[in-house]
Amino acid sequence: MDVTGKVAIVTGAASGMGAATARALARRGATVVIVDRNAEGAGAIAHEIETATPVVGDVASSAFCDGVVADTMETHGRLDVLVNAAGVIVRAPAHVTSDDEWRRIFSVNVDGVFYMSRAAVPAMLEGGGGAIVNFGSIWGDVGSGGHAAYAATKGAVHQLTRSMALQHAREGIRVNAVCPGEIDTPMLVSERPAPPTPDELEAIAESVPMGRLGRPDEVAAVVAFLASDEASYMTGALVAVDAGYLAR
Numbered sequence: 001m002d003v004t005g006k007v008a009i010v011t012g013a014a015s016g017m018g019a020a021t022a023r024a025l026a027r028r029g030a031t032v033v034i035v036d037r038n039a040e041g042a043g044a045i046a047h048e049i050e051t052a053t054p055v056v057g058d059v060a061s062s063a064f065c066d067g068v069v070a071d072t073m074e075t076h077g078r079l080d081v082l083v084n085a086a087g088v089i090v091r092a093p094a095h096v097t098s099d100d101e102w103r104r105i106f107s108v109n110v111d112g113v114f115y116m117s118r119a120a121v122p123a124m125l126e127g128g129g130g131a132i133v134n135f136g137s138i139w140g141d142v143g144s145g146g147h148a149a150y151a152a153t154k155g156a157v158h159q160l161t162r163s164m165a166l167q168h169a170r171e172g173i174r175v176n177a178v179c180p181g182e183i184d185t186p187m188l189v190s191e192r193p194a195p196p197t198p199d200e201l202e203a204i205a206e207s208v209p210m211g212r213l214g215r216p217d218e219v220a221a222v223v224a225f226l227a228s229d230e231a232s233y234m235t236g237a238l239v240a241v242d243a244g245y246l247a248r
């Protein structure tokens, strides 16, 4: 899983699986650009990695996304890897999801992936190819009544992944997605009426076939593989990293 010499942009890299991915890519030799709207978190991860650069902004803005790619090309001269990990969640059934919640989650989870990927493709083609890794979800595959908008955004990410993979299959750009299950990140406990109790967390873990939550680095290792040349015959794949959740 060597990515030495590659230049990688990772969105959502201030926290959770994006941060774990930034660490994994840097450890394997990549130069990483950390993109997040959380300035403090982005700065902290960049400081920890040392060779990484933080860029603060909102992936729901196409101008910001175009600028991130343009600045990366100006600074590093190439773009080999894009990881779209930035995401938000709304925990509500469809009939009580507001217009604002619906638009907000689509603007980050879908528009953000689209804007970053659209900007990345010409830059990757300039260098002869590249790899895009999106963050889908188990809920992009199976439904979740209590997370209707979230599941809809992840379904959209899965189809964007497949469609872009087909479009660029002969041009050296591979487009894949990881579909995490229940992973222990700030998102797992966010946007709830109250923080989950230990019993509630245990119940979430029990809902997983392996009987435990996943660690961010367990997903990051798969992302690093998909980003590396060792995954050279993989494109359009939705790779479940879910301890068997989707096997049922």
Ligand SMILES: NC(=O)c1ccc[n+]([C@@H]2O[C@H](COP(=O)([O-])OP(=O)(O)OC[C@H]3O[C@@H](n4cnc5c(N)ncnc54)[C@H](O)[C@@H]3O)[C@@H](O)[C@H]2O)c1
Pocket: 011, 012, 013, 014, 015, 016, 017, 018, 035, 036, 037, 038, 041, 057, 058, 059, 060, 084, 085, 086, 087, 088, 108, 112, 135, 136, 137, 138, 179, 180, 181, 182, 183, 184, 185, 186, 187, 188
């Ligand atoms: N945690 C899980 O169980 C789980 C399961 C399946 C999929 N996912 C997906 O994995 C990805 C990473 O999630 P995580 O669990 O690590 O969450 P997290 O909340 O720890 O990290 C998400 C990061 O995205 C950033 N972000 C949010 N909106 C942004 C915006 N508009 N512009 C720039 N940055 C923005 C946040 O600041 C944060 O740093 C997300 O796409 C999420 O939907 C998570």
